[in-house]
Amino acid sequence: MVVIRGATTIVQDEKEEIQKAVSELLWQIVNKNNLTKDEITSIVFSSTSDIHSYYPAKAAREAGFEGISLFSAQEPEIDGGLKLCIRVMLFIEKNIRPLHVYLRGARVLRKDLALKINIAIDGPAGSGKSTVAKLLARDYKILYLDTGAMYRACGLKALREGVNVEDEGAVCSLLSSLDLSVEYRDGVQHTLLGGEDVSEEIRTPPVSMAASTVSKYPCVRLKLVEKQREIAGKLSCVLDGRDIGTYVLPDADFKFFLTADTDVRARRRFDELKAKGFDVDLTALREEIAARDKQDSTRAFAPLKAADDAVVIDTSRLSVEEVLACIKKTIQEKI
Numbered sequence: 001m002v003v004i005r006g007a008t009t010i011v012q013d014e015k016e017e018i019q020k021a022v023s024e025l026l027w028q029i030v031n032k033n034n035l036t037k038d039e040i041t042s043i044v045f046s047s048t049s050d051i052h053s054y055y056p057a058k059a060a061r062e063a064g065f066e067g068i069s070l071f072s073a074q075e076p077e078i079d080g081g082l083k084l085c086i087r088v089m090l091f092i093e094k095n096i097r098p099l100h101v102y103l104r105g106a107r108v109l110r111k112d113l114a115l116k117i118n119i120a121i122d123g124p125a126g127s128g129k130s131t132v133a134k135l136l137a138r139d140y141k142i143l144y145l146d147t148g149a150m151y152r153a154c155g156l157k158a159l160r161e162g163v164n165v166e167d168e169g170a171v172c173s174l175l176s177s178l179d180l181s182v183e184y185r186d187g188v189q190h191t192l193l194g195g196e197d198v199s200e201e202i203r204t205p206p207v208s209m210a211a212s213t214v215s216k217y218p219c220v221r222l223k224l225v226e227k228q229r230e231i232a233g234k235l236s237c238v239l240d241g242r243d244i245g246t247y248v249l250p251d252a253d254f255k256f257f258l259t260a261d262t263d264v265r266a267r268r269r270f271d272e273l274k275a276k277g278f279d280v281d282l283t284a285l286r287e288e289i290a291a292r293d294k295q296d297s298t299r300a301f302a303p304l305k306a307a308d309d310a311v312v313i314d315t316s317r318l319s320v321e322e323v324l325a326c327i328k329k330t331i332q333e334k335i
């Protein structure tokens, strides 16, 4: 008796997805191992505890594996385990060297495993990149690096010191005393300027505009990009920004570029800032976003741009869950 193993993932807990994934997995195992159905004595499935819609064993019967003993069980919920995963063991009456089959990224993306991955999510303000990047990092248990926060901290320093942000030379000379660091507490990034936590203060509209202006200067970018590459070189992380896929990490394992209509983006930022207690005006916010888009995408050095190999997603009419599902599906299919 030989045992062949296999696993696959699904994106959503839906009957049709389970049927399709189980059928694909079993037929690939059969084909790769040159089996006939008569050589399979029994098939045992286990699925992660987030799968409820359908029995994999039932899906197997429907996929043509009738007349074989089939069994499905649910796995306990293990912290850090892969989500929405169906695993299988086929017991075979044939003496072969088994070829196991793992589909749709049925491997674990975990920070404690050797596999290091970098996921780049670029896009303009309000395209939803930071929300999605945070959730992705949480689900994969890897780091989220908000690179915009670094440019914001630099813009804030210039404003606090009364430096004209349009004066490139003056901004560059500030850099020698720029004491910028990022820290993680409970998985949340905190941006520190001279040891002071400025994570909230850097979100205001004047700081947004100053960040966009100082980020035009090569001296600023070179300094901050060095920090970003250092972090990404050591750890698996999701980085969001404007130039991650094109400049910071041109070899990132996965690249996404999120876009959305300007009105939708302005409304999102408005709701977000209001919820934090900031007094903001929607029209002024829309103008600021449009001005930043223009400045960020027309600067000479590493402008806001989709990398040629990025997956572009228009989020205007998509929920956060839909964008997240689309990104995860792309990742799962590629790893």
Ligand code: DC
Pocket: 125, 147, 148, 149, 151, 152, 208, 211, 212, 215, 216, 240, 241, 242, 243, 244, 292, 296
């Ligand atoms: O993502 P954000 O809105 O927090 O970014 C603030 C500004 O920082 C943005 O207008 C341009 C700049 N930025 C950049 O030039 N490159 C990045 N990788 C991230 C942000």
